[in-house]
Amino acid sequence: MAYPLDQEKWRRVREMLERNDLDAIVVRAPDNVLYLTNYWTMKGYDLAIFPREGEPSLLVIEPQLREAQRTAWNKDVRFFPFYHPKDPRPPMIRAVEMAVEVLKERSLTRRVGIELSQNSQICDRMVGEPTVYWQGFYDSFRAACKETVDAAPLLAQLRMIKTPQEIERMRLANELAALGMEHARDRIQPGMKESEVAAMIEGHIHHVGVGYKGKVEMARAFTLVWSGPGIATFTATSHRPVIENEPTLVEIWVCADGYWTDLTKNLCPGWLTAKYNALLDQLLKIFNDAIVSVRDGAPMGDIDRIIRKGIAAAGYPGQPSHPVGHGVGARAHEPPYSHQAAPGTMQSGMVWAIEPGIYWEGGGGLRLEDNFLVTAAGCEKLCSYPDDFRR
Numbered sequence: 001m002a003y004p005l006d007q008e009k010w011r012r013v014r015e016m017l018e019r020n021d022l023d024a025i026v027v028r029a030p031d032n033v034l035y036l037t038n039y040w041t042m043k044g045y046d047l048a049i050f051p052r053e054g055e056p057s058l059l060v061i062e063p064q065l066r067e068a069q070r071t072a073w074n075k076d077v078r079f080f081p082f083y084h085p086k087d088p089r090p091p092m093i094r095a096v097e098m099a100v101e102v103l104k105e106r107s108l109t110r111r112v113g114i115e116l117s118q119n120s121q122i123c124d125r126m127v128g129e130p131t132v133y134w135q136g137f138y139d140s141f142r143a144a145c146k147e148t149v150d151a152a153p154l155l156a157q158l159r160m161i162k163t164p165q166e167i168e169r170m171r172l173a174n175e176l177a178a179l180g181m182e183h184a185r186d187r188i189q190p191g192m193k194e195s196e197v198a199a200m201i202e203g204h205i206h207h208v209g210v211g212y213k214g215k216v217e218m219a220r221a222f223t224l225v226w227s228g229p230g231i232a233t234f235t236a237t238s239h240r241p242v243i244e245n246e247p248t249l250v251e252i253w254v255c256a257d258g259y260w261t262d263l264t265k266n267l268c269p270g271w272l273t274a275k276y277n278a279l280l281d282q283l284l285k286i287f288n289d290a291i292v293s294v295r296d297g298a299p300m301g302d303i304d305r306i307i308r309k310g311i312a313a314a315g316y317p318g319q320p321s322h323p324v325g326h327g328v329g330a331r332a333h334e335p336p337y338s339h340q341a342a343p344g345t346m347q348s349g350m351v352w353a354i355e356p357g358i359y360w361e362g363g364g365g366l367r368l369e370d371n372f373l374v375t376a377a378g379c380e381k382l383c384s385y386p387d388d389f390r391r
Contacts, residue, residue, distance in 0.1 A: 001217040001257045003038055005073040008163045016154055017052040017113075024051040024106075025113035025151040026099055026141065028133065029121035031258065031330040032155055033058075039072040040218075040258040044124035044131035045082075045092045047099045049108070057102050059095055078102075096137055100144045113151030114141050122260070122331045125218060156335045160327055161349040166259065167373060170329065170351060173256040174263075174371060174383040176212060176219055180205040181250065181265045181385045190244035190269050194237050197248060197267070198225040205254060216256045224251040229363035233322055245270040247280075247366060247389070253332045260332040261382075262353040264369035266389045277390070279358060279366050284388060286310035286356050287368050290325075294372055294379040296348040303338035307356045320357040320367070328353045328371055350374040351382070 013036065017025065026049050027033055030041045033048045037058050046064070049057040056074040061082040068077045080094045081087070087094065103109050116138070123130045142148050162170070183204040184197055202221040209219020226232060228243030242248050248267045253260055272280065289310055293302040303325035311319050325338030328351050336350060346352075352374065357367030368387045372379040 023108040031122040034258040112145045115152045116150035169259040177254040178385040192242045194225040198223040300344040305340040
């Protein structure tokens with residue numbers, strides 16, 4: 001989707017380059033290419049060069065040239081052959097060679113940042129086959145530049161604070177998540193397969209999301225669905241049946257033009273059992289206590305401390321086994337991270353995924369998760385679908 005140039009973002013990037021005395025940064029990760037240029041790569045072979053001064057350069061595979069020219073903020077968009085009749089090498093090698101040529105052409109070879117410690121990245125728009133770095137990628141820039149430094153943590157630091165445009169795009173993704181959950185809430189039936197519920201949600205979001213409000217070009221949803229005793233942590237959706245009067249938990253990620261949600265929502269065909277009613281009341285209180293702590297200037301570790309203390313007091317010490325607070329934006333999981341032993345404070349513009357969970361031995365339990373925008377006065381919940389999912 002063609003968005004207006006995010007001037008605030010580009011200003012922050014240039015200030016970062018100035019502070020770190022960098023001529024330019026070169027990025028290959030699809031989420032960083034999107035962050036800097038607004039172009040969401042189709043195949044993950046593309047590169048962006050963002051200089052301290054002057055126009056950024058975007059290098060894309062030939063079939064994507066027109067789309068890149070239409071959506072990218074920068075005007076310097078160049079292509080390299082996806083297929084070359086005389087060059088049997090993979091296209092990403094031609095991309096790196098072109099990037100080195102551009103750096104030399106623009107006299108940007110003194111001190112350049114590249115992604116040396118990219119711990120994870122979002123896939124390209126095709127999603128199913130992520131591209132990865134190789135030794136020759138790093139060697140090419142080290143050979144061409146006088147000095148290379150790690151740009152990954154510098155970009156991660158910038159990306160923690162969202163611009164107004166990024167927040168607008170994340171609102172759209174959260175709206176689509178709510179629409180998908182509402183669609184499933186009205187149609188779920190006992191005995192349906194977990195995979196059937198997952199397909200219903202994912203298909204509906206893809207259907208209504210493409211072209212949503214004239215503001216979304218591509219929308220996809222990815223889910224994990226577990227029902228009743230199948231509820232666990234980090235297990236796959238299966239063919240287990242939906243259980244009447246027990247929760248069906250939906251771990252749902254929605255991506256709208258490269259910006260993500262990370263949510264956990266619940267459905268219940270029927271009326272929750274007394275046991276689950278009690279568990280939900282406990283978890284809602286713990287969740288709300290953590291939400292109240294989210295505000296500009298609050299300690300980063302408060303989310304983790306409050307949730308784990310509350311879960312222990314509820315009779316489940318040591319739970320959950322997964323982290324309970326992290327950033328979300330152009331990746332579903334990105335800095336910052338809340339850990340009780342970590343320093344730092346929350347800042348306005350951060351978006352947190354907060355996810356307390358309690359799991360029973362042998363199967364069953366609950367998790368709640370929403371995305372919250374940090375403000376000076378507190379925080380704003382971005383998804384309208386309720387966490388208290390009872391009738």
